[in-house]
Every structure is written in structure tokens, then in C-alpha cells.
Amino acid sequence: MALLECQEVTKNFGGLMAVTNVSLQLEKGEIVGLIGANGAGKTTLFNLISGFYPPTNGSIRFEGDEIAGLKTHDICRKGLVRTFQLVRPFHNMTVWDNVMVGALFGVQKCKNVSRAKEEAMKVLEFTGLHEKKEIPAKELTIADRKRLEVARSLATKPKLLLLDEVLAGLTSTETTEAMKLVRRIRDEMGLTIFMVEHVMKAVMGLSDRLIVLHNGEKIAEGNAKEVSKNPTVIEAYLGEKLHM
Numbered sequence: 366m367a368l369l370e371c372q373e374v375t376k377n378f379g380g381l382m383a384v385t386n387v388s389l390q391l392e393k394g395e396i397v398g399l400i401g402a403n404g405a406g407k408t409t410l411f412n413l414i415s416g417f418y419p420p421t422n423g424s425i426r427f428e429g430d431e432i433a434g435l436k437t438h439d440i441c442r443k444g445l446v447r448t449f450q451l452v453r454p455f456h457n458m459t460v461w462d463n464v465m466v467g468a469l470f471g472v473q474k475c476k477n478v479s480r481a482k483e484e485a486m487k488v489l490e491f492t493g494l495h496e497k498k499e500i501p502a503k504e505l506t507i508a509d510r511k512r513l514e515v516a517r518s519l520a521t522k523p524k525l526l527l528l529d530e531v532l533a534g535l536t537s538t539e540t541t542e543a544m545k546l547v548r549r550i551r552d553e554m555g556l557t558i559f560m561v562e563h564v565m566k567a568v569m570g571l572s573d574r575l576i577v578l579h580n581g582e583k584i585a586e587g588n589a590k591e592v593s594k595n596p597t598v599i600e601a602y603l604g605e606k607l608h609m
């Protein structure tokens with residue numbers, strides 16, 4: 366059984382077809398990249414999978430259970446969580462407390478704050494944020510805020526993590542560090558990762574498989590080599606970017 370299975374998922378906003386008949390499967394332990402130009406429907410698809418909007422049509426199954434139309438917190442408790450393209454931590458709370466919130470509301474809800482703080486500390490160590498644990502989130506650099514966003518998600522103890530542009534706006538050194546973290550989340554924590562990313566070299570290097578959206582539709586799927594040679598993809602989207 367696939368960990369996640371979308372069947373003919375569609376989302377209309379008024380007359381606008383943001384996502385149209387998208388079907389896909391993610392297997393446990395995969396890192397899958399979701400790529401496509403701005404406005405292709407990537408974030409909307411993540412919003413549908415994580416429960417921010419119900420789909421207009423279609424089925425979304427997680428571990429075999431239908432989750433389309435469930436609320437985000439119910440989906441989170443099943444073990445499916447996402448990060449946001451525009452990170453939004455609780456700015457005045459410390460890094461540690463931000464991560465603790467994830468532990469309090471996640472899959473195995475921690476029963477008390479001290480237990481949640483312990484769990485949060487493990488995640489801070491894993492993500493390399495432990496030395497900044499007492500700093501208010503608003504004082505972090507962009508790279509550390511993105512790391513915090515990932516840490517908050519990990520504290521919920523998910524099985525499937527959706528990452529929305531966690532590499533955007535990072536320097537090349539920061540990108541390399543963030544890529545290492547993504548790989549460790551899969552290799553050491555055993556999570557499955559579905560990531561939206563514009564940094565082509567990174568997403569191609571990290572992903573076992575890529576799915577390409579264009580105008581809300583899935584136009585291709587395969588490994589980096591297959592996708593980058595696919596004529597439909599080149600015409601729709603990749604053309605210039607691939608001649609690096």
C-alpha cells in the first residue's frame with residue numbers, strides 16, 4: 366500500500382482551476398520532489414493534502430484512510446504535516462517553546478509541558494538549533510527560521526513531511542546544510558518527504574523521483590534524468606533552467 370495516494374484531485378477557486386485531476390502515489394521512505402513554474406498549483410496541492418482546503422473533487426488516502434476534507438489537526442495527528450513557504454513561527458516565543466508546541470499537538474500528544482520540552486530538545490539537537498534554544502524566534506536568520514519550521518514539524522512525529530520551499534532565499538552554504546538535514550530526516554528518522562522546490566540542482570540531487578505540475582496538471586513523473594529529458598517538461602517549464 367502506498368503511504369499517500371491522490372486520485373484525480375481537483376481544486377477550483379471560483380473559475381480558476383488551481384489543481385486539475387492530479388493522481389500520484391508516494392511510497393514509504395521516498396524523497397519526492399514537486400516542481401513546476403510559479404502558479405503551477407504546487408502549494409495548493411500541499412494545502413489539499415494537509416487539509417487547509419478540502420479538494421473540489423478527488424480522493425486523498427494516507428495509509429489507506431481517506432483524509433480528503435479532514436481538518437489539518439486531524440491529519441497532523443495521523444502523521445502528515447507540512448511546513449509553510451512563508452514561515453510563520455510564534456515570533457515572541459523562544460525557539461525551544463516553538464518546537465515544544467509541535468510536540469504538544471502532534472501524533473503522540475505529550476501529556477505535559479516538561480515531557481514536551483524534552484521531546485522538543487531532541488528535535489533541536491537533531492536539527493542543530495539547540496544552541497539557539499532560548500532566542501525568540503523573531504531574532505533568527507532566514508535559514509534558521511526555515512530550520513525552526515522543519516523542527517516544529519518534526520516535533521509532531523510525522524510519517525510524511527511536506528516541505529514547501531525550505532531552500533528558498535538561502536545562500537549556497539546554507540542550501541548545502543539544509544539539504545543534508547533533509548537527507549538525514551529520511552535516512553535517520555525514516556520519514557517520507559514530499560518537497561516543493563525551485564532550486565533545481567538541490568531538488569534533483571535530493572529526490573528519488575520528481576513530479577511536474579503545469580497549469581494545475583501533472584505533466585510528468587520520473588527520476589531527474591527522465592524528467593529533465595521529457596520534451597513536454599522542457600517546453601512547459603525547464604527549458605532554460607536545464608542549460609546550466
Ligand SMILES: Nc1ncnc2c1ncn2[C@@H]1O[C@H](COP(=O)(O)OP(=O)(O)O)[C@@H](O)[C@H]1O
Pocket residue numbers: 378381382383401402403404405406407408409410
Ligand atoms: N486561496 C486562493 N484563492 C484563489 N486563488 C488561489 C488561492 N491559492 C492559490 N490560488 C491560485 O491558484 C494557482 C496556483 O497557485 P499555487 O498553488 O500557489 O502555485 P505554486 O505554489 O505552484 O506557485 C494560482 O493561479 C494562484 O493564484
Ligand SMILES: [Mg+2]
Pocket residue numbers: 407408409450
Ligand atoms: Mg508555492
